[in-house]
Amino acid sequence: MQNTRIGWVGLGRMGTPMSQRLIKAGCPVTVYNRNKEKEQELINAGAASAASPMQLMQRADVIILMVSDDAATRNIFTADDGLLAAAVTGKIIINMSTVSPDVSREMSALCDAQQNCYIDAPVSGSVKQAEESQLVIMAGGEETAFLQAKLVLEKMGKLVMYMGEVGSGNTTKLAMNTLLALQAQGLAEAAVFAQKHGIALADLFTLINNSAMGSIFLKIKGDAIAAKNYQPAFALKHIVKDLQLARNAGLQTPLAETALKTFSGAESAAGESDIIAIAKELGLN
Numbered sequence: 001m002q003n004t005r006i007g008w009v010g011l012g013r014m015g016t017p018m019s020q021r022l023i024k025a026g027c028p029v030t031v032y033n034r035n036k037e038k039e040q041e042l043i044n045a046g047a048a049s050a051a052s053p054m055q056l057m058q059r060a061d062v063i064i065l066m067v068s069d070d071a072a073t074r075n076i077f078t079a080d081d082g083l084l085a086a087a088v089t090g091k092i093i094i095n096m097s098t099v100s101p102d103v104s105r106e107m108s109a110l111c112d113a114q115q116n117c118y119i120d121a122p123v124s125g126s127v128k129q130a131e132e133s134q135l136v137i138m139a140g141g142e143e144t145a146f147l148q149a150k151l152v153l154e155k156m157g158k159l160v161m162y163m164g165e166v167g168s169g170n171t172t173k174l175a176m177n178t179l180l181a182l183q184a185q186g187l188a189e190a191a192v193f194a195q196k197h198g199i200a201l202a203d204l205f206t207l208i209n210n211s212a213m214g215s216i217f218l219k220i221k222g223d224a225i226a227a228k229n230y231q232p233a234f235a236l237k238h239i240v241k242d243l244q245l246a247r248n249a250g251l252q253t254p255l256a257e258t259a260l261k262t263f264s265g266a267e268s269a270a271g272e273s274d275i276i277a278i279a280k281e282l283g284l285n
């Protein structure tokens, strides 16, 4: 696996540190990003650059995508210079983006037709976990291909779990991000309520962190609220996408519906800010 040639598509907040980890692990990595300026950091770290996803597909054995959404995924596979235009066989394509199970099934069928394998392998964890190879990864797809993909995925995560047929990783990820949205909104509402009654937020967060509710997520987001730091680690627009994907996949329960409404309502003002900017949008000073 050390000599497996990796092709990486998508150098955003997550893709950059994740691909860096593969370079650090000694893998030969070629990168492609739509905005070519973002490739420079990886080239400086030792990566090669491909002119198109098609060229990347020709040069790599395992191709990994970490892009925004379904539209970006479709584009990278099916554009005139997309992955499938390479018309090669025997590749493993791992989509680590948070996308719908439907788009994974669709891309998997296209890959099968060319005798390539598609694995959906979204991640839980954010930029810090990506930088430290501490992501939690959930994967779907054909099991033999998964076992090969796992050798690469393990270089980026602390846990890699096989969830079943293609799309299972995506469905699992949408379940987890629904809980993430509810926790973010819950923390924001608790903070708004406490502040309105003159309770010091720092004290509230100290109590939460030391209670049975304390978690890494609530600690990081409490610290961000206290520092009024809404710089995006996980952009609010991405949780709107995920809640919408979960709804499209059949999740229409009371809290999920409320969260979708709340985060969608905040998207025009705070879509590019972090998910926890929902606190500001709900009235936190």
Ligand SMILES: NC(=O)c1ccc[n+]([C@@H]2O[C@H](COP(=O)([O-])OP(=O)(O)OC[C@H]3O[C@@H](n4cnc5c(N)ncnc54)[C@H](OP(=O)(O)O)[C@@H]3O)[C@@H](O)[C@H]2O)c1
Binding pocket: 009, 010, 011, 012, 013, 014, 015, 033, 034, 035, 036, 038, 066, 067, 068, 069, 071, 072, 073, 075, 076, 096, 097, 098, 099, 123, 124, 125, 126, 127, 233, 234, 235, 238
């Ligand atoms: N950030 C997190 O904490 C986090 C955690 C877990 C999962 N995720 C998921 O991981 C994925 C990436 O998140 P991120 O935070 O890294 O996003 P990001 O910083 O917004 O980066 C998005 C990447 O997708 C590319 N892209 C978007 N539309 C494209 C298109 N039509 N064609 C080609 N490339 C396109 C962008 O290219 P350009 O540079 O050219 O725009 C960029 O490389 C998302 O699905 C997100 O939900 C994020």
